[in-house]
Amino acid sequence: MSGAWIIILAYILDRCIGDPRWIPHPVIGMGKSISALERVIRARVHTDMGLKKAGIWFPILIAGGAFAVTWGLLLLLGLIHPILAAAAEIILIATTIASKGLRDAGMEVYRHLKQQDWPGARRSLGMIVGRDTAHLDEPEVVRGTVETVAENIVDAIVSPLFYALIGGAPLAMAYRAVNTLDSMVGYKNDKYLHLGWASARLDDWANWIPARVTALLLIVGAWVLKLDAKGAARMVSRDARLHPSPNSGFPESAVAGALGIRLGGHNVYHGVASFRAYMGEAARPMESEDIVRTTRLMFWSAGAFVSLCFLATWGVWLAGGALLW
Incomplete structure (x- = not known):
């Protein structure tokens, strides 16, 4: 049962304090x-085929290294005292989560919108997205x-x-490394098409199950929060598989359906226009309160998943006890 409590405490720690800027972050x-x-x-490598082969070393060395370093640190701390290792594991898992940071980033945009500070809202959005935001109107900032x-x-x-439940802090940290790799080299452009393919593919695989679990949690959350659960499921x-990512369409389409809004559409990246498939239906215009509603869905889903982690661990513990008996 200790693993479940470690996950619960790690989530609570992130929910309360997030990632203080004065503490060096593993990322x-x-x-x-x-x-x-x-x-x-x-x-050392200058050909496309060579870069493609070399790209395999990114997940092996970076994700594998993150796992090994975390495992070794916890082993060393466990030799000193088990409580010290448990405390370190809670802190390390908390660094792989960003519930408070995600909420704060969204609500910062929301506050600017409520104050009708359009330049501030665009700047705040620009800190968390890759698209150009300088000329977006309010609905596009909300989107x-x-x-x-x-x-x-x-x-x-x-x-x-999910990975902390399976393999504790070492596997959670390895996942964070995979996600960081994808955000840095997992692009389908001229620079990273060959070098970053392995990192992008591994990130897709790593998020496959969690994305679909998240969609289910969001549908249930829409029902609990008296939003449109049927719309979310529909x-x-x-729409989920219309997204260019094999995973991102699941949470986005669920939120769009729950709120009765349409996500996706035209974006501009470094001056180049791009179209992303629509998610949901525009039953009404988007408004700043949709950011608050999405944040509530996020926290409900996170809390529900933590509860599922506890129940899963409790079930395994009971089943193990029954077998031993």
């Missing part, structure tokens, strides 16, 4: 390691915020908790 170290490895590879919060329910909450069934 910073991962990012520096990825950049260093990329420099080494590019200095960008809702899409980001919805998509990151998987990456920033459910997936790391949009997941109809």
